[in-house]
Amino acid sequence: MNISTIEACPACEGGGQTQVFTPDKEAKSRFMELSSVKYKGFMDSWLEDLDMQIMKCNGCGHIYHHTQPDFASLSGMYNAGVQLKQVEPKLYPDSNMIKSMYRLYRFTAAKGLPTQLLDYGSGNCLWTTAASVVGFQVTAYEPNIKRIKNIANKNFTIVQQLSELNGNRFDVINLEQVLEHTKDPYELLRGLIPYLKSRSLLRIAVPNIHHHVRNKDIWSMFPFDGAKMHIMSPYEHLHGFTNVSLQLLVKRAGFALDLSLATCRAYPLNTFRTIMGKLIPAISTTECLMRPNSDILGTRP
């Protein structure tokens, strides 16, 4: 396994970090339980390679795993993963997903834009289905074949390799619960540039680590309490974003928060929480709409 050791903050690139978790004997034993229960023992040998330390950026509050496995190892982990509770997996999007995508469709269609949407990291394609149902022409990108092999009756295209998208540009790119899973979220965002039009909209939603840190001692049973996945579960959630760390990351990657009048009108609460959340973390949000800056795009339609 190729191991990455993260020295600077992956969100803001700042240099000051605090170690917020170092595993003791009990934590290592909880890790082995996680490996056994969730991944059929796939991660058993990882304790020797990875230090399982969690760091927090002193500047933006971003939380991340200090050492991270390579892409092939992560893919193996996802493929070995099983459902923790014996509940039927969701097959259809819920009403909130439909409402969210309908709102986005109404917003982009109202501006006279064609409406091709790329659902990047589509997982089990629930958001893809929601986007398709409300009217988007949807392409889903999901590299993990296990997650997409049972999807039937689909009214959209699924690709497993990004190269299959070459030559295509999208009006909307949806990153729903994706950035926290990726080793280098900056590189992922930069990798979207070939698929953007000049006025493309990027929708990003990630878990807000602030809402987990403030309520309880999130490290007491880390990394596994025997029942449910932890918000920083190794090595699925590699990042814990704050409102500030997400904004700084996307800005560094060449995107700007969409604060146009139309967006503020269509998404008043989200806009308010995004701006004021920097001052009042309790109301902060880690869901945002971004536009690419013209300097990362060059000349294109």
Ligand SMILES: [Zn+2]
């Ligand atoms: Zn930072």
